[in-house]
Amino acid sequence: MFSIFLKVLDFAIPILIMIFVGLFGTGILIELGFMQKFSGIVKPLFKYTNLPDTCASSFMVALGSTVAANSMVVNFRDGGCIDDRETMLCAVFNSTPAYIREILTYQIPIVLPALGAVVGGFYVMVFILTAIVKISTVIILSRIFLKKNRCQYEENISSKKVTLKDAIKKSLKRNRKLFTKIVVIYLAMTTLVFYLRDIGAFESFNVLPLAEVFGIPAESIVPLTTYVASPILGISLLGPMISSNSISYHQAMVVLMLGSMFMLPFFSFRTLLPRYVSIFGPRIGVRIVAFSTGISILVRFCILLILLSIA
Numbered sequence: 666m667f668s669i670f671l672k673v674l675d676f677a678i679p680i681l682i683m684i685f686v687g688l689f690g691t692g693i694l695i696e697l698g699f700m701q702k703f704s705g706i707v708k709p710l711f712k713y714t715n716l717p718d719t720c721a722s723s724f725m726v727a728l729g730s731t732v733a734a735n736s737m738v739v740n741f742r743d744g745g746c747i748d749d750r751e752t753m754l755c756a757v758f759n760s761t762p763a764y765i766r767e768i769l770t771y772q773i774p775i776v777l778p779a780l781g782a783v784v785g786g787f788y789v790m791v792f793i794l795t796a797i798v799k800i801s802t803v804i805i806l807s808r809i810f811l812k813k814n815r816c817q818y819e820e821n822i823s824s825k826k827v828t829l830k831d832a833i834k835k836s837l838k839r840n841r842k843l844f845t846k847i848v849v850i851y852l853a854m855t856t857l858v859f860y861l862r863d864i865g866a867f868e869s870f871n872v873l874p875l876a877e878v879f880g881i882p883a884e885s886i887v888p889l890t891t892y893v894a895s896p897i898l899g900i901s902l903l904g905p906m907i908s909s910n911s912i913s914y915h916q917a918m919v920v921l922m923l924g925s926m927f928m929l930p931f932f933s934f935r936t937l938l939p940r941y942v943s944i945f946g947p948r949i950g951v952r953i954v955a956f957s958t959g960i961s962i963l964v965r966f967c968i969l970l971i972l973l974s975i976a
Contacts, residue, residue, distance in 0.1 A: 687733025692836030717814035764796040854939035892924030
């Protein structure tokens with residue numbers, strides 16, 4: 666158990682440092698009034714929603730760090746500027762810039778060379794489509810369930826001119842308790858996940874029956890099963906099969922959709938759930954992860970149905 670805790674610390678400390686920088690850094694920017702200026706850059710996108718301008722500020726920050734953006738959303742909620750529904754939709758909206766970063770840092774340099782232009786390009790398009798669907802879903806739900814919120818939380822914070830020293834002090838005071846809660850919950854959740862992984866809870870999934878059901882070669886079971894545990898390794902194993910024509914482009918796409926559909930819940934439980942629960946609390950954190958992951962799985966399921974229909 667002690668060895669597991671050491672692994673948890675090794676994994677969690679860099680992330681907690683990132684959360685600390687995001688939480689207190691954005692707090693300082695809010696105190697100085699900078700976030701109000703940032704929000705104007707993305708306001709054209711938000712004019713189609715009923716989300717408040719505070720969400721536009723956090724979305725701008727999400728282009729650099731999702732953790733920092735969600736830390737801002739928590740500050741807005743705790744300050745009474747947004748309610749739970751707005752918090753949830755803001756957080757889902759903030760998850761979409763990560764797709765842009767992943768395309769630039771993962772899809773183009775890793776996936777495209779490994780899978781080739783056809784299958785790799787298809788996989789990139791799935792990521793783009795998922796981001797579009799998420800944004801569209803948030804826009805539609807905000808217009809159905811929300812009334813336009815004119816709250817300008819940043820203006821309330823920055824109405825008085827403050828020095829950098831004062832901004833740092835106010836940010837530390839405002840976010841100290843929240844960060845402590847995040848550390849405790851995140852370490853507890855991550856320890857649970859690492860323990861379950863250590864006893865093999867994530868490797869017990871058997872995908873062998875899927876080969877016959879979806880008409881994919883039996884040898885594709887290895888990259889499919891591996892993909893669920895490690896997408897990079899699964900893609901690395903699938904690439905040579907495509908190059909050697911032991912699996913067709915169409916079958917490779919089916920394998921990728923199946924693998925990602927089954928991988929996403931594991932990834933969300935291992936990685937996203939501890940982060941979102943530690944930031945937003947169990948009730949809202951679980952809802953955000955379930956909603957966001959559900960959309961991603963639904964997109965892949967719909968694409969899988971299309972692929973099967975044209976087989």
